[in-house]
Amino acid sequence: MEAKEILKVHVAKLASLSDDEFDYFFSFFKNQSFKKGQVIISEGDMVDCEYFVISGCLKSFYINDDLKMFILQFAMPTWWASDYNALYNHTKASINVDCITDTEVLCLSNADREKLCNELHNAEHFFRWRTNKGYIAANKRLLSFMNNNVKYRYEELLKLYPELYNIVPKNLIAAYLGVSRETLSRLYQA
Amino acid sequence: MEAKEILKVHVAKLASLSDDEFDYFFSFFKNQSFKKGQVIISEGDMVDCEYFVISGCLKSFYINDDLKMFILQFAMPTWWASDYNALYNHTKASINVDCITDTEVLCLSNADREKLCNELHNAEHFFRWRTNKGYIAANKRLLSFMNNNVKYRYEELLKLYPELYNIVPKNLIAAYLGVSRETLSRLYQA
DNA sequence: CTTAAAATGTGACATAGGTCACATAAATTA
DNA sequence: TAATTTATGTGACCTATGTCACATTTTAAG
Structure with a gap:
């Protein structure tokens, strides 16, 4: 499936754009x-x-003063990935985004998104719901952080996204779970 | 300031509704x-x-199997507060919301929000940006969780929302920071 | 005002996870 | 293919935070 089709299917899950509307949407x-x-x-x-990732895998990450990721x-x-804080507030990036594997993306500028949202009510609807879902996911992760230990969080992550196991090295998984690579490595020790 | 005015000022920060539009918005x-x-x-x-809180203070919280909050x-x-996962996905609440102090709110039903968003492009714009901001805040909190220790997170919280110190008991602050009340209590021990 | 309930402080001890060090294995790159 | 980098495993030890117990203070309710 080519990029346009992948985006079309994705958008259709949250908003009903006519073919013409989607063509316009896609043109940005x-x-x-x-x-x-x-x-x-x-x-x-x-x-x-x-x-918007078409193929491959990105990571967004923060490096603290001790160079911990x-x-x-x-x-x-x-x-979707970006530094949304920087993007929305027109400030400098405080996080980084790079490629874990070769990656194809569709890129949408902030100005174009806002233009789209202004001109096409349905586009605004789509982006509202995209963020709604992101918001819910972020809060779930927060709760899981507070409530569950590393082993549980690791197993939940792999249950939810089995693809990650083959693509993403364990030191990066550890950095996602918020623990040291040593701790992750020891989870299944003898 | 009365409720309607408080909401009006709040909405105006993210979207430009005419007076008539806002009256309609408010009627829901x-x-x-x-x-x-x-x-x-x-x-x-x-x-x-x-x-939407007009006065007072709510908390949204999760109770785990060990009855920890x-x-x-x-x-x-x-x-704004709700169980957004349940609200958006029409499932049963997994979290609770209650009142820390006497509280006045403006209440908006899910159906009415969607109706408003459909009928008033500007309303959809407002709700998109409201959630954008929530999404950014949730991700900041997540990062702070991973990166900073309790003492730092406690001080950041009080710096950001000094009102909380007087209104919210420390055991609840601890439940927000994700640590035991004993640990919070010991932060400033001798 | 009195009593019960909730919030808070603190000691003793347990434990998850961090850090450092080093060995080895796997994946890139020259 | 050899050389280098990156990823991984594991021991020894440290530290932050949790848990349980109990005392004290503060707040709410009759």
Whole structure:
């Protein structure tokens, strides 16, 4: 399936755009390809776009003063990624986004998204619901953080996204779970 | 300032509604008052509304199998609260909402919000941006959880919302920070 | 005002997870 | 293919936080 079709199916789950409306919607997206390890957003950058993953896998992450990495999100196909704080508030990026594998994305600028939302009520509807879902997911993760131990969180993650196991090294999984790689490694020790 | 005015000022920060549009918008909200300790949403309920706080303070929280409480959010004036997962997905509540102090709210049903969003493009714009902001805040809190220790998180919380210190008992603050009340109590021990 | 309930402080001890060090294995790159 | 980097496993030890117990203070309710 090509990029346009993948986005179309994704959008149709949350909003009803006519074919013409979707063609217009799609016209604002730019196709981009990145190599494994390539950096898309790096701390301190001005952030102009958000990215819809067509194939491959991105991560968004924060590096603290001790150079420890915390992963906010893995972005697999049909997921969106950016530094939304920087994007929405026109400030410099405080998080980074890079490629765990070779990745194709559709890129949408902040200005174009707002233009779309203004001109097409249905587009605004789509983006409202996309964020609603993200908001719910973020709160679930927060609760899981407070309530569950590492082992449980690790198993939940793999149950929810089995693909990750094969694509993402364990040190990155640890950085997503918020523990040291050693602790993750020891979970299934003898 | 009365409820309608408080909501109007709040909405105006994110969307430009004409006076007539806002009157229509406001007509969907119902005024409700609750006493300290009163339960608004309780686990297992069907959830029909979201609540915009006019005065007082709500908390939304989860109780785990060991009866330990985790607070997702304190809702002060001009904040919104509900079990959004249950509200948006039409499932039973998994979290609770109750009143830390006597509280006045404006209540908006799920059906009415969607109706409003359909009929008034500007209303949809408002709700999109409201959730955008919630999404960013949730991700910031997640990062802070992973990156910062209890003492730092406690001090950040009080810096951001000094009102909480006087209104909210420390055992609830601990439940928000995700630590035991004993640990919070010991932070400033000799 | 009195009594019950809730909130808070603190000691003793248990435990999950962190850190550092080093060995090995796997994956990239020259 | 060899060389280098990255990922992983594991021991020893440290530390933050949890749990339980009990005393004290504060707040709410009769």
